[in-house]
Amino acid sequence: MWPMIPKGIYCFNYHRIGDENASIFDPNVFSCTAKQFEQHVQFYNKNFIVISIEQLIDKIERNLPIDNKYALITFDDGYIDNYDIAYPILKKYQTPAAFYVATNYLDTPHIPWWDEIAWIIRHTNNTQIKFENWSETVDISSGSITEKVRNILRVIKQDKERTMVDKITELSKICQCEMPDELRKTPLFISWKQAKEMSDNGMHIGSHTMSHTILSHLPPQEQLKEISQSKAIIEQHLSKEVTSIAYPVGGHSAFTETTRQLAQQANYKVAFSFVPGIITSFNSQERFQLKRLPVDGNCKVSQLKNIIVKNT
Template sequence: MTVKSTLIQALTSAPMNRLMGGLRNQCIPIFMLHRMRDKALGVHGHDPDTLRAALSYVRQQHYHPISMRTLVDHLREGTPLPSKAVAFTMDDGFYDQAEIAVPIFQEFQVPVTIFIATGLPDNEWWSWDYKLEYLIMSRMKSAQKVHIGGQTWHLDSADRRRCMRSIRNHIKAQDGTGYDDFVEDIRQQLGCDLPPLPPPAYRAISWSQARALESQGVEFGPHSHKHNILQTQSLADTEREIRYSWSRIKAEIKHPLPVFCYPTGRIGVDFGPREMAIAQHIGLQAAVSADAGYVKLGADAQNNLFALKRFAFPEKLGDFRQYCSWLEFFKEKKHSEYGNGKLV
C-alpha cells in the first residue's frame, strides 16, 4: 500500500468522516459510469468487482444513495435530503449496464439513473464513436495505418486503446457535421466491413428491458438521439436531438426523468448556453455534464441546474472513497478560495 493510499484511508475513515461530517453535508457527488467490463464479448469497462466494492463501501460507511429525481427535486424545491447523500448515473444505454451493472446496484439497493441515447434502442444506428472503437479495437491490423488530414496513426497493439482515443479526440476537435464521414474514411482505409447495426458487444438496452427495469426502480433520462457533440451541430440539429430524445423517452417510459445528459459533456466544448437554454425551453428540469465536481448544497450554494457536475466513476476504490468523503470537497473548496495564485 502506498503512503498516499494509506493517508487517504486514514482521512476517510469512519472517525474522520464523523468529525468532518459538516463539510461533507455541503455537497453531493454524482458518479458517472459508462460501460461494464464483459470479458465474454471483449467489452472494456468498469470492473464489476470494483463497483460491488464501492457500493459495499457506501453501505458500510452509511452514505445515503439517492435518486437523481430526489436530488433535482431538492435543488428546485428544497425538498429534504438525507445526510451524506451520493447519486449514481450511467450514460448511453448498452446491454451491459442493464444486465451487469443494474443487478449490482440492486444487490445494495442503490438507485441508479440510465441516460439513454435513444437511437440505440430504436435500432436506427450506432454512434460514430462506438463505430470508431469497433474499427480500431476489433478490425485494425497491426501493420495498418490510419491517416486523417495530415496526421498518421500507427497501431502499436499494446496501445491499441490509446491509439483509438487519440483518433477519437482528433475527430471530436473537428467540425461536428462530419463524424460519420471520418469513420467511413477510416473503414475504407482499413478495408473492412462495418455492420449497419451494432454487433453483440454494442447491443443496446431494449425498450422492453428498460420498462422492466423502470418497474424495479431504475430511472431513465434522455442523452440525445444520435450521440453527436451538440455544440458543433447547427441550431436546428441540436434542437432536434434534445427534443426528439426527450419525446422518445416519454413515449417508451412511464415516468421518465426530466433531466438531460449532454453527449461527451464538457461545458464550453461539447455544450454551452445554447444547449442549456433548449433543454430548459422544452420543459426539462435540469441537465448533467461530464465535468468533475460536486453538486453544492445549502442556502448560498451556486449550482448551474443545467450543467450539474459529476465524477467519472474511478477505477481505484481509494479515489472513490475520496470523492465520497469530505476530503475531495475540502480540496476543491481550498482550490477555489486560494487557488488563483493568492496564497499558493
C-alpha cells in the first residue's frame, strides 16, 4: 500500500524525545528516541514536502489547493529535550517545526499534572484507585507503568467536577503518597531564552495556553484569558506575532465550539486539536481544529507508516 497515500497535510505531533525508561515521570509523553526522531525527519524529507506553519497559513489565506503530500512537524508542551535533542536534528536537516508552549512552564520550575500523577502512581502501594465521584475503579495491580499511568490519566481527564489541583490532592491522599517538594525544582521545560533562539532560527513557537488546563473545563471568560494572554506573553518574549495555538490535551472533549470561536476572536490564524487524521480542507471550522497524527510509544519509521496508513 505504501507509499500510495492521498494528497493532504500530514501534521505529526510529538511530545518528548528521549529514553522513557530514564524518566521518573510520565512515560507516555515520550514519542521516540533521538535516533528514531532523526530517522523520522529523514523519512519526512524523502516522502513529503515539509512545510512550516507560516507556509500552512499562506496556503489557507491564498486559498491554494492541497495538491501534494505535505508534512508538518509539531511538538506540544515545550519539554527541555525539544531544545536539547529535537532542535539540533531539525537544524541539521534544515527542517522547520512548531513548538507549542504553556507559558507558565517557562523559566519557572514546574511539574505538570500528568507527570506528578505518574510519579504518584509509580510510588503508591495501592492496587486500585477510585475517587468518591467516579463510577469506575482503576485497577493498577498489573501491567506496565506506561499502561497504569495511561489508565489513571484517562479517568482523571474525564472528571470535570473539580480542578486538577484538587484531583492531585485527592489522588495523593488515596495513594498515601505525595511527591516531594524538592522534585518540583526539576527543570523540565525550555526557557524563554531557548524559545527565542529556536524562533530566531526558523522554528515556530505557538501557544499551548498559560496553564495547560483543559479548555472545555473552563467557563468562556477563563478560556479566553488562557488563549489570549498566552499569545501576548509569547509575543512579548519573542518579538514576533503568534499565529497558532494547540489546545491542551486536544481530543474531541478537550475543546468546544466556543473554544474555536475564542481562538479566532483572539486573532490566531489556525488552531490544532489532537483529533487524529490528515488535513484535507481548510473550511472555517476545520481551520480552528486541525487534525494531527500522534507519534508515541518509541515509534519506529515502520510504525509511523502504519499511523499514516491507518489515518488515511
